[in-house]
Amino acid sequence: MNEALMRAALHAAERGWHVFPLRPNTKRPALHGENACPRTGPCASGHRKWEERATTDPDRIRAAWAHAPFNVGIATGPSGLLVVDLDVPKDNSSTVAPDGAATFEALCERTGQAVPRTRTVRTASGGHHLYFTAPAPVRLHNTAGTLAPLVDTRAWGGYVVAAGSTIDGTPYELEGPALLRPLPGWLKALLVPPHPANRPPVAAPGNGRRHPYVASALGKETAAVATAREGQRNATLLRAARALGRFVASGDLTRTEVEDALQGAGESAGLPAAECRATLRSALDWSITHNQTSTREAA
Template sequence: MNTPLLNAALSAAARGWHVFPLRPSTKRPALHSEQACARTGPCASGHRKWEARATNDPDRIRAAWSRAPFNVGIATGPSGLIVIDLDMPKDQDNGNGSADAPCGAATFEALCERTGQPVPRTRTIRTASGGQHLYFTAPAAVRLHNTAGTLAPLVDTRAWGGYVVASGSVVDGRTYEIEGPALLNPLPPGLLALLIPPHPSTTSPCVPPLTPTARTGRAAEAALTWGRRNVRQAPEGTRNVRLLESARAMGRFVAWGDIPRHVVEDAFQGEGEAAGLTAAECRTTIRSALDWSIRTCRPRTAA
């Protein structure tokens, strides 16, 4: 038994995080494949993959890590985490990459600057490649999944369907280590606004359908009224997400010139603060939502 790796697994589990073994000195899961599954034990009712088998049970962890010096994987979704992975340019460590190529930390900093928010401070892990993992608590009101380059080049996220290598693990002779304080903060609203996918369940409750006979100004007013009500009636724990989806739904009307942007911003700022959100949260969420919606809006004739 490798005591430091076992302790790393138990330490993660003590935080409520769900862990599973990775092959020694690698980032690959050590669990059997579906093809090799004997349909016994945890898989008696059907093959269970690493996300379903991850656990925070100390007894199961001790039993697993008694077999080999496994590295530690953290299943981010079941653990209530979203981790932002700031990667290094490919082959840079081997001398094959350009020394001038920006790393994920640099592109992420530029993203934060463009969206008017400070680079968030939270639990940070230095990876074996020299990159960083930024740990955040995931919002309870929305289920986020993995992304690759959605936020910025060399910036990925791990949530449901993903995992990260825990601190204390060793890959290629390099240890994943905690950098700075081990504090853990929620995902900032501005980043959440960029990660929520634009699927119908996000926008359809807020926007009455446009009809050929509807006057565009009246349609925008009706959408704004509906969106304000959507925020006002949001249950606790869902208010920021409701504010995000309502502001997103108004972006197309702003882009089409049917309603001034400042009218939308002022309306939702008031509703968000009345619902219990801070003024700063409201401003960041509204700005990010409208920026995204205006940037991705289709022409009126294609809507």
Template structure:
């Protein structure tokens, strides 16, 4: 096993990809943290994080993998890679059996933007997902994203890593299913993944809505909350705020389509994709309406 994984690490390094050891049979790094840093070797001048310690040096790789059957982690940023992770829905008692997988949502994204499916190095993950490997365009420094392109589509670039080919976990192995050369990230995907320029704050403008005064006030108040949500909490905030307004829809105080239009507008203005907004709003309203207590018991 050590020999198999050592060869996998060396093969990745030969492609110019910086690697780190992952725990045997696991996806977590097998490297010390700052609290337990021995201050020797790479860290002699101060603790260095895993991304800084990723290497393509064959001698260092042989030395590391001689200690254990480490899985292979590919540090995407230092390797000049952008990897698109097409995941499977998390299922529990088959409750999400009909949820589209990442491959399906990526195909839909390509169709919606009138773009062909990219041909590039493709790896099947242990869980049955797919990793699409791309070379980062010159001058681009992208970070990781989660669901930015569409549901169940994440990306790994600077600040991230992926489990490399040949690695093995309890659910299976990572193997190449398309040996095509690693393509440069298409411009249309680069445009979707690049950080948006900071937006100038302006007055919140919502679609005209009907309904009771209480419902209108609640909708406006929750839309203001969404518009000011921190970047990493935009989707969570949208879900929470839409859920709060859902009871007014259940009581018949305001039409559902007006609530959806208002939250859709403010969600997209805050930087979420149209698909993210639609999915989150519908899910939150469905749940809220289903759980809403009668008005006199609320």
């Protein structure tokens, strides 16, 4: 077992992927933490975390894996990888909830793209890891559910369990062709917020024939989203969509007008496009339903 896992680690390193040991049969790093750091060897000048200690050096790999049947962790950032993690619902008894593969396929369909084919690893839980080379000029980080439910990404600050490793005896296995492809441009666009210098100016759509207070509300909420501070952006977008949803329910604004204005404002503020769409969809659905119900009850 040690030899098979050592070969898996060496094979990954040959591809330029930085590896580090995980505890046998688990996903947890086998390296010491900061509190237990001996301040020797790689940590002589200060504690180094797993991402910094991951290596492609075959001698270091052989020395590490000679001690135990460690699973293989691949530090995605230093390896130049972006891995899309298609997870499965944690409650395996539920056959109704879609898994990450289904929600990712739905995302591809909505954006008019084919499901990308690239190096794919089946995980021990039954999910899938789609490996892509990360775009060199961009430093991507991990995301959780930004693209779609049960769809995460691993880049800088993240790692994946390599093929050949096992969790509770169930292996991670390569599926299909091993060809590694670059991250598709449309996925990159969903993961990289627009640079401030390249953000388009946000202008609230107007209509001279509508009531002045409707246009004023649209302009006010759009500006609030566009200027929201980091950490408050999604909440501001949610509040704005709920506030404007009542005008959609009353027929003073179309849903498309509200979605276009707030989507542009959210992206201008730095929110990922997919996150904007998801927030707008749920907030407007709630607001329109709530306000239509209130109007019927008042009548």
